[in-house]
Amino acid sequence: MNFSKYRVKPGSKVDLKDWDPDDRSTSPGSKEADEKRLIELAARLDELQELLYAEAKRGVLVVLQGIDTSGKDGTIRHVFREVDPLGVRAVRFKAPTADELAHDFLWRVHPHAPGKGEVVIFNRSHYEDVLVVRVHKLITEAEWKRRYELINGFERLLADNGTLILKFYLHISKDEQRKRLQERIDNPKKQWKFNTNDLAERKLWHDYIKAYTDALAATSTEWAPWYVVPSNSKMNRNLLISSVLLDTLEGLKMQYPRVKEKLDGIVVE
Ligand code: AMP
Ligand code: MG
Numbered sequence: 001m002n003f004s005k006y007r008v009k010p011g012s013k014v015d016l017k018d019w020d021p022d023d024r025s026t027s028p029g030s031k032e033a034d035e036k037r038l039i040e041l042a043a044r045l046d047e048l049q050e051l052l053y054a055e056a057k058r059g060v061l062v063v064l065q066g067i068d069t070s071g072k073d074g075t076i077r078h079v080f081r082e083v084d085p086l087g088v089r090a091v092r093f094k095a096p097t098a099d100e101l102a103h104d105f106l107w108r109v110h111p112h113a114p115g116k117g118e119v120v121i122f123n124r125s126h127y128e129d130v131l132v133v134r135v136h137k138l139i140t141e142a143e144w145k146r147r148y149e150l151i152n153g154f155e156r157l158l159a160d161n162g163t164l165i166l167k168f169y170l171h172i173s174k175d176e177q178r179k180r181l182q183e184r185i186d187n188p189k190k191q192w193k194f195n196t197n198d199l200a201e202r203k204l205w206h207d208y209i210k211a212y213t214d215a216l217a218a219t220s221t222e223w224a225p226w227y228v229v230p231s232n233s234k235m236n237r238n239l240l241i242s243s244v245l246l247d248t249l250e251g252l253k254m255q256y257p258r259v260k261e262k263l264d265g266i267v268v269e
Helices: 031-055 072-079 126-130 141-160 174-186 197-202 205-219 234-251
Strands: 059-065 088-092 119-123 163-171 226-230
Touching: 031 072, 031 234, 059 072, 072 119, 072 163, 072 234, 126 141, 126 205, 141 163, 141 205, 163 205, 163 234, 174 197, 205 226, 226 234
Parallel strands: 059 119, 059 163, 088 119, 163 226
Antiparallel strands: none
8 A cells, every 4th residue: 555645745845734633544344254354454563563673773663643532542553463462662741840851852752762673652741732732822833944954953963863753634624523532521431531631632623733734844855754643533544554554664674693603413302
Protein backbone atom coordinates (compact mmCIF):
# COMPACT_ATOMS: atom_id res chain seq x y z
CA MET A 1 0.00 0.00 0.00
CA ASN A 2 1.05 3.57 -0.53
CA PHE A 3 0.82 5.72 2.57
CA SER A 4 2.22 8.91 1.08
CA LYS A 5 -1.16 10.61 1.13
CA TYR A 6 -1.06 10.54 4.92
CA ARG A 7 2.46 11.95 5.06
CA VAL A 8 2.87 15.69 5.47
CA LYS A 9 5.26 16.77 2.73
CA PRO A 10 8.16 18.76 4.16
CA GLY A 11 7.71 22.45 3.54
CA SER A 12 4.09 22.11 2.42
CA LYS A 13 1.09 24.07 3.66
CA VAL A 14 -1.21 22.05 5.90
CA ASP A 15 -4.98 22.16 6.06
CA LEU A 16 -6.34 19.38 8.25
CA LYS A 17 -9.59 19.48 6.28
CA ASP A 18 -7.65 17.70 3.53
CA TRP A 19 -7.77 14.51 5.61
CA ASP A 20 -11.12 12.98 6.53
CA PRO A 21 -11.02 11.77 10.16
CA ASP A 22 -13.68 9.24 9.13
CA ASP A 23 -11.51 7.69 6.41
CA ARG A 24 -11.53 3.93 6.96
CA SER A 25 -9.67 2.85 3.86
CA THR A 26 -6.92 1.06 5.82
CA SER A 27 -9.49 -1.17 7.56
CA PRO A 28 -11.51 -2.50 4.66
CA GLY A 29 -12.35 -5.95 6.04
CA SER A 30 -14.88 -7.32 8.51
CA LYS A 31 -14.14 -6.67 12.19
CA GLU A 32 -12.77 -10.21 12.53
CA ALA A 33 -10.60 -9.97 9.41
CA ASP A 34 -9.20 -6.59 10.45
CA GLU A 35 -8.46 -7.86 13.94
CA LYS A 36 -6.64 -10.87 12.53
CA ARG A 37 -4.64 -8.61 10.24
CA LEU A 38 -3.70 -6.33 13.14
CA ILE A 39 -2.36 -9.29 15.13
CA GLU A 40 -0.33 -10.43 12.12
CA LEU A 41 1.17 -6.96 11.72
CA ALA A 42 1.95 -6.77 15.44
CA ALA A 43 3.71 -10.14 15.27
CA ARG A 44 5.79 -8.93 12.31
CA LEU A 45 6.65 -5.80 14.27
CA ASP A 46 7.96 -8.05 17.02
CA GLU A 47 10.24 -9.84 14.54
CA LEU A 48 11.54 -6.57 13.17
CA GLN A 49 12.19 -5.21 16.64
CA GLU A 50 14.28 -8.27 17.37
CA LEU A 51 16.21 -7.67 14.17
CA LEU A 52 16.67 -4.01 15.12
CA TYR A 53 18.12 -5.14 18.44
CA ALA A 54 20.34 -7.78 16.84
CA GLU A 55 21.67 -5.34 14.28
CA ALA A 56 22.17 -2.66 16.96
CA LYS A 57 22.72 0.15 14.47
CA ARG A 58 19.56 2.14 14.85
CA GLY A 59 16.83 3.11 17.28
CA VAL A 60 13.22 3.94 16.51
CA LEU A 61 11.23 6.82 17.97
CA VAL A 62 7.47 6.87 17.53
CA VAL A 63 5.78 10.13 18.52
CA LEU A 64 2.03 10.07 19.20
CA GLN A 65 0.16 13.35 19.38
CA GLY A 66 -3.51 14.19 19.22
CA ILE A 67 -6.23 16.04 20.98
CA ASP A 68 -7.76 14.54 24.19
CA THR A 69 -9.47 11.17 23.50
CA SER A 70 -7.79 10.81 20.10
CA GLY A 71 -6.50 7.38 21.13
CA LYS A 72 -2.82 7.67 22.04
CA ASP A 73 -3.02 5.10 24.86
CA GLY A 74 -5.11 2.68 22.78
CA THR A 75 -2.65 2.89 19.90
CA ILE A 76 0.19 1.80 22.16
CA ARG A 77 -1.85 -1.05 23.64
CA HIS A 78 -2.94 -2.44 20.28
CA VAL A 79 -0.10 -1.72 17.85
CA PHE A 80 2.68 -2.93 20.14
CA ARG A 81 0.84 -5.77 21.83
CA GLU A 82 2.96 -8.55 20.34
CA VAL A 83 6.29 -6.78 20.78
CA ASP A 84 8.74 -8.14 23.34
CA PRO A 85 8.45 -5.88 26.43
CA LEU A 86 12.25 -5.87 26.63
CA GLY A 87 12.47 -4.22 23.24
CA VAL A 88 9.99 -1.39 23.56
CA ARG A 89 9.54 1.46 26.01
CA ALA A 90 6.61 3.85 26.29
CA VAL A 91 7.08 7.27 27.86
CA ARG A 92 4.30 9.68 28.74
CA PHE A 93 4.79 13.39 29.17
CA LYS A 94 2.63 15.20 31.69
CA ALA A 95 2.63 18.88 32.61
CA PRO A 96 6.24 19.71 33.51
CA THR A 97 7.44 19.73 37.13
CA ALA A 98 9.05 22.82 38.67
CA ASP A 99 12.46 21.28 38.06
CA GLU A 100 11.64 20.59 34.41
CA LEU A 101 10.31 24.12 33.97
CA ALA A 102 13.58 25.47 35.32
CA HIS A 103 15.32 23.97 32.26
CA ASP A 104 14.94 24.25 28.50
CA PHE A 105 11.92 22.38 27.10
CA LEU A 106 13.98 19.58 25.56
CA TRP A 107 15.87 18.82 28.74
CA ARG A 108 13.31 16.31 30.01
CA VAL A 109 12.87 14.70 26.60
CA HIS A 110 16.40 13.91 25.48
CA PRO A 111 17.17 11.24 28.14
CA HIS A 112 14.26 9.19 26.81
CA ALA A 113 15.55 9.06 23.22
CA PRO A 114 15.94 5.46 22.05
CA GLY A 115 19.32 3.79 22.18
CA LYS A 116 20.47 1.58 19.32
CA GLY A 117 18.24 -1.48 19.03
CA GLU A 118 15.44 0.11 21.01
CA VAL A 119 11.91 1.24 20.11
CA VAL A 120 10.58 4.15 22.18
CA ILE A 121 7.03 5.48 21.97
CA PHE A 122 6.24 8.98 23.15
CA ASN A 123 2.68 9.44 24.41
CA ARG A 124 2.68 13.23 24.04
CA SER A 125 6.11 14.71 23.59
CA HIS A 126 8.15 17.87 23.10
CA TYR A 127 5.32 18.94 20.77
CA GLU A 128 3.22 19.86 23.81
CA ASP A 129 5.65 22.74 24.11
CA VAL A 130 4.32 24.27 20.88
CA LEU A 131 0.71 23.13 21.42
CA VAL A 132 -0.80 23.34 24.91
CA VAL A 133 1.57 26.12 25.98
CA ARG A 134 0.70 28.10 22.87
CA VAL A 135 -3.05 27.60 23.24
CA HIS A 136 -2.86 28.75 26.87
CA LYS A 137 -0.53 31.61 25.96
CA LEU A 138 2.18 30.48 28.36
CA ILE A 139 4.81 31.55 25.83
CA THR A 140 4.95 34.25 23.18
CA GLU A 141 4.49 33.74 19.45
CA ALA A 142 8.19 34.46 18.91
CA GLU A 143 9.00 31.69 21.42
CA TRP A 144 6.84 28.97 19.85
CA LYS A 145 8.05 29.87 16.38
CA ARG A 146 11.65 29.58 17.53
CA ARG A 147 10.82 26.22 19.09
CA TYR A 148 9.94 24.76 15.67
CA GLU A 149 13.54 25.31 14.63
CA LEU A 150 14.86 23.93 17.90
CA ILE A 151 12.67 20.83 17.51
CA ASN A 152 13.82 20.26 13.93
CA GLY A 153 17.44 20.60 15.07
CA PHE A 154 16.89 18.24 18.00
CA GLU A 155 15.25 15.61 15.81
CA ARG A 156 18.05 16.04 13.27
CA LEU A 157 20.55 15.30 16.01
CA LEU A 158 18.70 12.10 16.93
CA ALA A 159 18.36 11.10 13.27
CA ASP A 160 22.07 11.70 12.58
CA ASN A 161 22.81 9.42 15.48
CA GLY A 162 20.87 6.55 13.89
CA THR A 163 17.33 7.19 15.14
CA LEU A 164 14.44 6.56 12.82
CA ILE A 165 11.70 9.01 13.76
CA LEU A 166 8.01 8.63 12.85
CA LYS A 167 5.41 11.05 14.11
CA PHE A 168 1.68 10.39 14.08
CA TYR A 169 -1.05 12.95 14.53
CA LEU A 170 -4.24 11.10 15.52
CA HIS A 171 -6.95 12.96 13.66
CA ILE A 172 -10.48 12.78 15.10
CA SER A 173 -13.50 14.99 14.47
CA LYS A 174 -15.01 17.26 17.09
CA ASP A 175 -18.14 15.14 17.09
CA GLU A 176 -16.12 11.97 17.68
CA GLN A 177 -14.49 13.66 20.68
CA ARG A 178 -17.95 14.55 21.99
CA LYS A 179 -18.98 10.87 21.82
CA ARG A 180 -15.79 9.67 23.49
CA LEU A 181 -16.02 12.22 26.33
CA GLN A 182 -19.69 11.33 26.85
CA GLU A 183 -18.73 7.65 27.02
CA ARG A 184 -16.17 8.50 29.71
CA ILE A 185 -18.90 10.22 31.71
CA ASP A 186 -21.50 7.47 31.25
CA ASN A 187 -19.38 4.32 31.55
CA PRO A 188 -18.36 3.57 35.18
CA LYS A 189 -15.24 1.79 33.90
CA LYS A 190 -14.13 4.90 32.04
CA GLN A 191 -15.09 7.59 34.52
CA TRP A 192 -11.61 7.58 36.04
CA LYS A 193 -10.30 8.92 32.73
CA PHE A 194 -12.64 11.90 32.79
CA ASN A 195 -11.54 15.25 34.08
CA THR A 196 -13.86 18.28 34.04
CA ASN A 197 -10.92 20.21 32.66
CA ASP A 198 -11.36 18.14 29.47
CA LEU A 199 -14.53 20.15 28.81
CA ALA A 200 -12.66 23.44 29.15
CA GLU A 201 -10.01 22.15 26.74
CA ARG A 202 -12.71 21.06 24.29
CA LYS A 203 -13.88 24.67 24.13
CA LEU A 204 -10.42 25.49 22.76
CA TRP A 205 -10.82 22.97 19.92
CA HIS A 206 -10.17 25.50 17.15
CA ASP A 207 -7.10 26.90 18.87
CA TYR A 208 -5.70 23.38 19.16
CA ILE A 209 -6.41 22.63 15.50
CA LYS A 210 -4.63 25.85 14.53
CA ALA A 211 -1.65 24.99 16.73
CA TYR A 212 -1.48 21.45 15.29
CA THR A 213 -1.79 22.74 11.74
CA ASP A 214 1.16 25.10 12.15
CA ALA A 215 3.26 22.55 14.03
CA LEU A 216 2.71 19.83 11.41
CA ALA A 217 3.65 22.23 8.62
CA ALA A 218 6.77 23.54 10.36
CA THR A 219 8.17 20.25 11.67
CA SER A 220 7.46 17.58 9.06
CA THR A 221 10.95 16.94 7.75
CA GLU A 222 12.69 14.31 5.62
CA TRP A 223 14.32 12.98 8.78
CA ALA A 224 11.21 13.10 10.98
CA PRO A 225 7.98 13.12 8.96
CA TRP A 226 4.48 13.59 10.32
CA TYR A 227 1.62 11.34 9.32
CA VAL A 228 -1.99 12.45 9.69
CA VAL A 229 -3.87 9.35 10.82
CA PRO A 230 -7.66 9.29 10.32
CA SER A 231 -8.66 8.06 13.77
CA ASN A 232 -12.44 8.18 14.17
CA SER A 233 -12.18 4.44 13.57
CA LYS A 234 -9.82 2.87 16.09
CA MET A 235 -9.18 -0.07 13.79
CA ASN A 236 -8.28 2.21 10.89
CA ARG A 237 -5.92 4.10 13.18
CA ASN A 238 -4.24 0.93 14.46
CA LEU A 239 -3.87 -0.67 11.05
CA LEU A 240 -2.53 2.49 9.43
CA ILE A 241 0.07 3.15 12.12
CA SER A 242 1.14 -0.52 12.14
CA SER A 243 1.45 -0.51 8.36
CA VAL A 244 3.51 2.69 8.19
CA LEU A 245 5.82 1.40 10.91
CA LEU A 246 6.30 -1.95 9.20
CA ASP A 247 6.78 -0.40 5.79
CA THR A 248 9.45 1.92 7.11
CA LEU A 249 11.23 -0.79 9.08
CA GLU A 250 11.16 -3.22 6.15
CA GLY A 251 12.67 -0.43 4.04
CA LEU A 252 15.74 -0.36 6.26
CA LYS A 253 16.78 -3.77 4.90
CA MET A 254 18.19 -4.73 8.26
CA GLN A 255 20.48 -7.75 8.50
CA TYR A 256 21.31 -10.10 11.32
CA PRO A 257 24.98 -9.47 12.15
CA ARG A 258 27.57 -11.91 10.88
CA VAL A 259 29.11 -13.88 13.70
CA LYS A 260 32.83 -13.42 14.17
CA GLU A 261 33.83 -17.03 14.78
CA LYS A 262 33.45 -19.76 12.25
CA LEU A 263 30.52 -21.85 13.45
CA ASP A 264 30.44 -24.48 10.71
CA GLY A 265 30.81 -27.94 12.07
CA ILE A 266 30.56 -26.99 15.76
CA VAL A 267 28.40 -29.52 17.55
CA VAL A 268 27.09 -28.87 21.06
CA GLU A 269 27.60 -31.96 23.17
P1 AMP B 1 -2.76 12.78 29.77
O1 AMP B 1 -2.00 12.58 28.50
O2 AMP B 1 -4.24 12.66 29.60
O3 AMP B 1 -2.21 11.94 30.88
O4 AMP B 1 -2.54 14.30 30.22
C1 AMP B 1 -1.29 14.88 30.31
C2 AMP B 1 -1.48 16.38 30.45
O5 AMP B 1 -0.20 16.99 30.54
C3 AMP B 1 -2.18 17.00 29.25
O6 AMP B 1 -3.19 17.87 29.67
C4 AMP B 1 -1.07 17.77 28.56
O7 AMP B 1 -1.52 18.88 27.84
C5 AMP B 1 -0.17 18.12 29.72
N1 AMP B 1 1.20 18.37 29.27
C6 AMP B 1 2.07 17.50 28.70
N2 AMP B 1 3.21 18.12 28.36
C7 AMP B 1 3.07 19.43 28.71
C8 AMP B 1 3.89 20.58 28.60
N3 AMP B 1 5.10 20.53 28.07
N4 AMP B 1 3.40 21.75 29.07
C9 AMP B 1 2.18 21.81 29.62
N5 AMP B 1 1.35 20.77 29.75
C10 AMP B 1 1.77 19.59 29.29
MG1 MG C 1 -6.15 13.39 28.97
